[in-house]
Amino acid sequence: MGEVDQAFIQSIEHRANLDTIEIEGIPLIDLSLSHTTDINLLVSEIGNACKNWGFFQVINHGVPLELLEKIKVAAKAFFDQPVEEKRKVKRDEVNAMGYHESEHTKNVRDWKEVFDFLIKDPSFLPASPETEDDEIRTLSNQWPETPPRFSLLMLVREVCQTYAREVEKLGYKLLELISLSLGLPSNRLNGYFEDHTTMMRLNHYPPCPCPELALGVGRHKDAGALTIVAQDDVGGLQVRRKSDEVWVPVKPTPNALVINVGDTIQVWSNEAYESVEHRVVVNSERERFSIPVFFFPSHYVMVKPLEELVNEGNPPKYKPYNFGKFFVARNRSDYKKLEVQNIQISDFKII
Ligand SMILES: O=C(O)CCC(=O)C(=O)O
Numbered sequence: 640m641g642e643v644d645q646a647f648i649q650s651i652e653h654r655a656n657l658d659t660i661e662i663e664g665i666p667l668i669d670l671s672l673s674h675t676t677d678i679n680l681l682v683s684e685i686g687n688a689c690k691n692w693g694f695f696q697v698i699n700h701g702v703p704l705e706l707l708e709k710i711k712v713a714a715k716a717f718f719d720q721p722v723e724e725k726r727k728v729k730r731d732e733v734n735a736m737g738y739h740e741s742e743h744t745k746n747v748r749d750w751k752e753v754f755d756f757l758i759k760d761p762s763f764l765p766a767s768p769e770t771e772d773d774e775i776r777t778l779s780n781q782w783p784e785t786p787p788r789f790s791l792l793m794l795v796r797e798v799c800q801t802y803a804r805e806v807e808k809l810g811y812k813l814l815e816l817i818s819l820s821l822g823l824p825s826n827r828l829n830g831y832f833e834d835h836t837t838m839m840r841l842n843h844y845p846p847c848p849c850p851e852l853a854l855g856v857g858r859h860k861d862a863g864a865l866t867i868v869a870q871d872d873v874g875g876l877q878v879r880r881k882s883d884e885v886w887v888p889v890k891p892t893p894n895a896l897v898i899n900v901g902d903t904i905q906v907w908s909n910e911a912y913e914s915v916e917h918r919v920v921v922n923s924e925r926e927r928f929s930i931p932v933f934f935f936p937s938h939y940v941m942v943k944p945l946e947e948l949v950n951e952g953n954p955p956k957y958k959p960y961n962f963g964k965f966f967v968a969r970n971r972s973d974y975k976k977l978e979v980q981n982i983q984i985s986d987f988k989i990i
């Protein structure tokens with residue numbers, strides 16, 4: 640164990656099995672169908688993927704492929720800086736955007752470093768998770784200052800912002816397809832995102848001397864509505880398959896983006912769709928980069944099962960909760976090892 644700090648060590652039942660396995664992967668959906676007349680076919684493919692897997696990959700998604708390449712170069716340029724430089728844009732408990740090197744998932748440290756920024760700058764979130772506290776905090780981005788001229792680092796901010804704008808368009812397109820797949824009008828969910836708190840993250844997973852003991856990101860579910868992830872060709876993302884709970888690798892697929900349904904859609908859909916657990920396995924040879932965009936509603940949205948989807952036979956499975964408060968409570972545990980399990984939507988479940 641020697642080389643790895645105890646804080647990174649997963650308990651035995653959560654460690655990765657590093658044998659390569661060939662099993663049925665998550666669905667791959669071609670979004671170009673939406674330009675044809677057969678939108679219904681696409682809508683049902685999306686609905687089935689959300690229902691059966693909670694995860695799928697998309698191709699012909701509209702995000703320019705050269706931008707998909709550039710964002711990986713930008714991520715590498717950012718993390719290749721000396722750590723003192725990265726710490727100049729360090730995130731903390733007050734300013735949650737920027738660089739962070741010791742994130743915890745379920746109270747175990749992740750083998751990764753991250754850089755976070757908001758798509759809408761500034762964005763607004765509650766100052767604390769306490770229900771009595773109605774103070775709202777303004778969050779804004781931090782960017783590397785005065786990068787050396789002619790360095791790749793000069794491109795980081797611009798590439799990140801351009802990429803984020805393109806992925807935001809895809810996010811709305813997917814929300815519309817998901818609404819249709821639930822039998823709702825295409826724009827049914829849009830109103831929840833007027834002052835969205837959507838965040839983009841650059842993830843760097845360095846090679847790890849003990850990949851059988853630590854994880855890049857421990858098992859978790861995403862709190863938002865949707866997550867759209869770009870990954871390089873290294874692999875490591877795994878999804879807990881709903882049918883048998885086996886961890887299934889998400890195979891890096893050229894030009895594809897990985898999509899997953901988060902907790903908010905699980906609640907809106909009254910569990911027609913489920914936010915599934917996933918994690919990232921690391922390896923001892925190659926570093927990995929991934930770039931998730933987390934679609935978060937406006938902080939004041941009360942998340943609850945959509946009225947059109949509940950009835951006497953299918954009563955609401957969740958009590959309403961405030962998205963901002965939920966998000967802030969969840970994030971607080973990123974910084975340190977807490978003694979208690981962090982907040983989950985199951986805390987609002989009506990039994
Ligand atoms: O690195 C990845 O592929 C996914 C990371 C992830 O699940 C997350 O940051 O929530």
Ligand SMILES: [Fe+2]
Binds near residue numbers: 859861917
């Ligand atoms: Fe995730």
